[in-house]
Amino acid sequence: MxxxxxxxxxxxxxxxxxxxxxxxxxxxxxxxxxxxxxxxxxxxxxxxxxxxxxxxxxxxxxxxxxxxxxxxxxxxxxxxxxxxxxxxxxxxxxxxxxxxxxxxxxxxxxxxxxxxxxxxxxxxxxxxxxxxxxxxxxxxxxxxxxxxxxxxxxxxxxxxxxxxxxxxxxxxxxxxxxxxxxSAVVTNRFVEEQTGPSLDDADIVVSGGRGLGESANYDLVEQLAKQLGAAPGASRAIVDAGWVPYSYQVGQTGKVVKPNVYIAAGISGATQHLVGMKGSKTIIAINKDPEAPIFSVADLGIVGDVHKVLPKLIEALQNR
Amino acid sequence: MNVVVCVKQIPDPADPGALDPETKTLVRTGKLILDEADSYGVEMALQLVDAAGGGEVTLVSMAPNEEQGGLRTALAMGAAKAVLVSDDALKGSDALTTAKVLAKAIARTGEPDLVLTATESSDGYTGTVPEQIAELLSLPSVTFAKSIAVEGSTANVQRQTEAGYDDVQVPLPAVVSVTAGVVEPRYPSFKGIMAAKSKPLDAVTVADLGFDSAQVGWNGAGQEIIEVSEAEAREAGTIVEDDGEGFQKVVDYLAELKVI
Incomplete structure (x- = not known):
């Protein structure tokens, strides 16, 4: 010792x-x-x-x-x-x-x-x-x-x-x-409601990023997560933009996750994000920029538009 | 209400630099910019001073070579003045030394009602400096603030937690670290940029703050890097162009992994 x-x-x-x-x-x-x-x-x-x-x-x-x-x-x-x-x-x-x-x-x-x-x-x-x-x-x-x-x-x-x-x-x-x-006192504690598995424990995590384009499109991430029994996560960019609460953030300042499968949708893969998820067992990335750093850690990378790939993916999983 | 904001001037994150193989410190080339993580604290401070109907925002920064580009950005946003600590002796400082220097620089500005920081810098990200400053100044603190409202001599802070957030009441003076993204930092106006050029900037050395150069930098650091190695890289994966059937590749892969 x-x-x-x-x-x-x-x-x-x-x-x-x-x-x-x-x-x-x-x-x-x-x-x-x-x-x-x-x-x-x-x-x-x-x-x-x-x-x-x-x-x-x-x-x-x-x-x-x-x-x-x-x-x-x-x-x-x-x-x-x-x-x-x-x-x-x-x-x-x-x-x-x-x-x-x-x-x-x-x-x-x-x-x-x-x-x-x-x-x-x-x-x-x-x-x-x-x-x-x-x-x-x-x-x-x-x-x-x-x-x-x-x-x-x-x-x-x-x-x-x-x-x-x-x-x-x-x-x-x-x-x-x-x-x-x-002398700092806590006067109230608020617990954000959470449904489904938590980022910490989930076997699958589906995260969305700036590539989703706008806040409303985060719904695609939630739908996919629901189909897979996964926890929804997010990059810092869309947390900072106010699309989803901070508790969703995966990365340096957010949660470190190591699920069996990590799906990154519309996430370029800034250092901030990679640090929080590159320990995942398998990584699937969907991003329209072939140069995006996320592809350097992906086991399967789809170079494509998340707005096209995600709806088809959700539908295919629904039909299984 | 007088607010001090600690700001860091960092290399552009788009060009993160490299480690010097000799000294194992970050080699910083090019101009330094205001760490985006600090722009939220600057904005928060400006809003709090506005709401209080008086007072001013003072910036405190430690940077090599008297770099002031990032400070000028924050001055252009509306901060009144700045203290810049710059000294060759500071090279190699660890987070604790940085906090000691910043705490002395804060004390030099008088007795602020509130000290704001980011939760961590975007280049070093130790995340310990806010709390270290608070302890050095014997002040209470609230880290990871989502919002701050000041009533008289009390700040009501929403503090992020694992589960949601806590309402925290803290008597002033206090140190509060501000989470990125909780306010929309203003863009400096042309008038602001012009005005910033003539705003007071108090450039000081470690000796001005009462330090011996043996207490800071390499000499004062309580840790050293003994080895640098490449991390194990992930095996290269399969990257395919979406031809309309990309989703099927994902379905097949998920099936292969036996998760569907």
């Missing part, structure tokens, strides 16, 4: 531990003698975290109705200062994860390696593998100080596997006075 102890910031959604948290715990087991978790809802996650290798879940209290970043970062930093902290901290690239990593970085005066897709051992220390230029090049980056390593890791970088361990013990991690930094 290259390090003694790794802590993983473990998140829950609707009372259930997130898949990304399980992925990070599984990876941490490969790298460290001891894996422990930090959570704002330890009782929700202790069983699953334990089953994936965590011996302890450190509960951070006082975040109800608050943004969690300042409290979690301060609690971890205090543990490090008191000598009971980890050698490395793995955090998912999620909304709250990025908040935690940024705050913690300042508290520890430690650099963060971001956009990590793998953590490896190099000369007895941990290093992060980070894809750049749309994933065509990988850089391996190591820390140059003796601070705890902070890695911000992309979802779906590892497969989650159970360790066979029992529930993790729950311990309490003290939160110091946060002053003004802890």
């Amino acid at each position: 290259s390090v003694g102890s790794i802590w993983v910031f473990v998140e829950a959604s609707d009372g259930t531990i997130t898949n990304t948290s399980l992925e990070l715990l599984t990876k941490a087991r490969d790298l460290a003698d001891t894996v422990e978790a930090v959570s704002v809802s330890a009782s929700d996650v202790a069983a699953a975290a334990g089953a994936h290798g965590a011996t302890t879940v450190h509960q951070v209290d006082g975040t109800d109705g608050k943004l969690v970043g300042p409290a979690v970062a301060s609690a971890i930093a205090d543990a490090v200062a008191a000598g009971g902290g980890p050698d490395a901290i793995l955090i998912a690239t999620s909304y709250d994860g990025r908040d935690v990593a940024g705050r913690l970085s300042v508290k520890l005066d430690a650099s963060v390696i971001t956009n990590v897709v793998d953590v490896v051992e190099v000369d007895g220390a941990l290093a992060g593998i980070v894809p750049i230029f749309g994933g065509s090049t990988n850089v391996t980056t190591k820390f140059t100080n003796d601070k705890p390593d902070i890695f911000l890791i992309r979802p779906k970088s590892f497969a989650a596997e159970e360790s066979g361990g029992g529930p993790a013990a729950v311990a309490s991690l003290a939160v110091p006075d946060l002053g003004a930094t802890g």
